[in-house]
Amino acid sequence: FAGVDVAGTVQQSAAGPFTGQLSLNGSGINGAVRLAAVGKAQGIDVNATASNAKLPGDADVVIGRAIVTASMVLTDQPRIIADAQIANAAYGDYIVRKARAKLDYQGGRGKAQLVADGSSGMPFAIAANAALRPNLYAVALEGKTGNVPFRLASPAIIRTEKSGYRLEPATLVLPQGKVDLAGRFGDQTTMQARFKDFDLAIVNMVSPGLGIGGKATGTLDFVQNGNSFPTATTRIAISDFRRSSLTAVSDPVSMSMEGKLSSAGGDLRGLIRRGSSTLGRFVATLAPPGPGAS
Numbered sequence: 635f636a637g638v639d640v641a642g643t644v645q646q647s648a649a650g651p652f653t654g655q656l657s658l659n660g661s662g663i664n665g666a667v668r669l670a671a672v673g674k675a676q677g678i679d680v681n682a683t684a685s686n687a688k689l690p691g692d693a694d695v696v697i698g699r700a701i702v703t704a705s706m707v708l709t710d711q712p713r714i715i716a717d718a719q720i721a722n723a724a725y726g727d728y729i730v731r732k733a734r735a736k737l738d739y740q741g742g743r744g745k746a747q748l749v750a751d752g753s754s755g756m757p758f759a760i761a762a763n764a765a766l767r768p769n770l771y772a773v774a775l776e777g778k779t780g781n782v783p784f785r786l787a788s789p790a791i792i793r794t795e796k797s798g799y800r801l802e803p804a805t806l807v808l809p810q811g812k813v814d815l816a817g818r819f820g821d822q823t824t825m826q827a828r829f830k831d832f833d834l835a836i837v838n839m840v841s842p843g844l845g846i847g848g849k850a851t852g853t854l855d856f857v858q859n860g861n862s863f864p865t866a867t868t869r870i871a872i873s874d875f876r877r878s879s880l881t882a883v884s885d886p887v888s889m890s891m892e893g894k895l896s897s898a899g900g901d902l903r904g905l906i907r908r909g910s911s912t913l914g915r916f917v918a919t920l921a922p923p924g925p926g927a928s
Contacts, residue, residue, distance in 0.1 A: 636689045637661035644669060651676040662687030662697070672707045680704040698722025711768075713740045729753045742768040755845070756780045756838045769794045779839040784808050790815075797821040808833045811849055827854040829870065848875035848886070866895040887913060898922055 637660050644654035651671040658665040665682025684700035697720060704716035716737045723730040733750035744766045751759040760777035771792040776785035790804035798820010806813045811831035818824045832850045852870030872889040885908065893902035900920040906913045 636691065638663050647671040649674050658682055661689055665702070676708040678704070678706045678708070680706075694724075694726060696724045711742045714744075715739075723752075727755060739766055742766075754839050756835075758839045765789075779836050782808060782833050782835045784836055787812075795820070798823075808836065811851075821860060823856070823858045823864075825854070825856040829853070834872070834875075845878040846875070847878065848872045852891075863897040864895065865897075866893075866900075868893045895920065 638658050639660045640656050640658060642654055642656035644652050644656065647653050649671045651674065652669045653671055654669050656667045656669075658667065663682060663684050665680065668679040670677040670679070680702060682700075682702045684697045684702075687695075687697040687700070689695040689697075699721040700719065700723070702716075702718045704714070704718075706716075707713040714737055716735075718733075718735045720730060720733045723733070730750055730752040733748070733752075736747045738744045739746070746762075746764040746766065748760070748762045750761075751757070756779055758777065758779045760775070763774045765772045772789040773792065774786060774789045776783070778784070785807055787805040787807050791802040793800045793802065795818075798818060801815065801817045801819070803814060803816045806815065810833050811829070813830070813832050814826075814828040816826045829850045829852050834846050834848045834850055837846060838844050850870050850872045852868065854866070854868045854870070856864060856866045858864035869892045870890070872891075874886045875889050876884045876886045878884070888907045889904055891902060891904040894900055899922040902916075902918045904916045906915070
């Protein structure tokens, strides 16, 4: 699998779970997976390392060094204790200089931790802690992209519901600006975002190579029921918008945009200005989806 040879003997126990041990070797990965019966539940222990590993395929994943240990018991409320350490890894335009993730989850309760730093065309660092409960996850987050630090004003609360997950109102804070977020995810997906002088430099961590800057103020609302065509409305004003590359930085401009999207089609209209001069206007339209489209 992915250039890694898996060898060993596995058999089913009288209690039902499988038992045995498998070795992993190839593509720079070495380790072992041990299967065992924990009562009538399946137990799995993983110990693996990577050294100058390169996984085949379009993903083009390269891992300089990694150590992974995990112990799992697969029940309705699984027990998972895992620790992964990674250094000098690359995935497309993303480079992770070092990262560590830990998970301790038992009986529907536990905690998860993540720290990582690297580059996505712009250096980034991120740290997250999560408290896990049967119907609630509380996530604290802070980090930095380029020279822009960011953090959640207080831990984000995610509740589980019959139809999916609900994000209670949370605020992402930057030195200049903030964004208020809330939404639901599942059978119906909804998202509300309210921007106030939000520093767009943080987008460069998500989309490598954009090299954009500026401050956004406005709103974005999105709704989708199942696989139906989504509806969305937005009204955003951007000040001091610019793009930068290795060789040049564009002159700043201001932009105002208003758009809507529905099954009847969509349009986005905007105005670009520099100082008191209008540089241009733009209109983008989307035709309604054809019969049977979703």
